[in-house]
Amino acid sequence: MKEDRKEIVPKYHYSEKEMNKVYDYIERQYGVTNLVGHEKYSTDIHCDIVIVKPTEDHPYYKLITMGAGAYKMNVPLKWETTVCDRAEYVVFLPESWNLISGKEEDYWPIRMLKTIARLPIETDSWLSYNHTVQLTDDNGTLASNVGYNSCVLLPSTGIDGKEVKPVKLSIFGKEVAFYQLLPLYPEELEYKLEHSIDELMNRLNAKDNLIIDIHRKNSCK
Secondary structure, X not given: OOOOHHHOOXXXXXXXXXXXXXXXXXXXXXXXXXXXXXXXXXXXXXXXXXXXXXXXXXXXXXEEEEOHHHOOOOOOHHHOOOOOOOEEEEEEEEOOOOOOOOOHHHHHHHHHHHHHHHHHHHHOOOOOOOOEEEOOOOOXXXXXXOOOOEEEEEEOXXXXXXXXXXXXXXXXXXXXXXXXXXXXXXXXXXXXXXXXXXXXXXXXXXXXXXXXXXXXXXXXX
């Protein structure tokens, strides 16, 4: 007998009330939308992608995961009071980006979002601000049209230009943070590992580079 995938509920999932609260918060912080890329099937988390279209004030796409925060990350005890143990992830893309393409050259930012969303589950670990993650083999890149092989997690910026704070899901301290993913070149990742995240941020001028640019200059080359 064939398995009915529609009836499978992911192991980690928001309640309907929590889902509505996260979605409403995303609209308040990033802009009103009715466009959601629904994940068809998964057993760990149900990781949809909320897509906010470009506007006159914000002429770029905003893609936000919705579902990753249902998983409580394994944050070390010493960081429990300062680090949010749940998170959603964000990328900004140029308004010329082809979101309906199935080519890896266009799809890789979405793949990056979904990979990062599941990494804490697969590794029984955690992610937070300033963390860097290598996403390819040593000599590989995220796609044939870019030189990026990794990303850094930054505070995400909302429509008011301010940092997006965690959304509170309950009175018992259940919160979900929002992190912006900025792709890095191999040399930038190495520089961060050899020096510090602050020194890398000074080189990147990250606040001015939140919109992904496949032609961005390598700051460490």
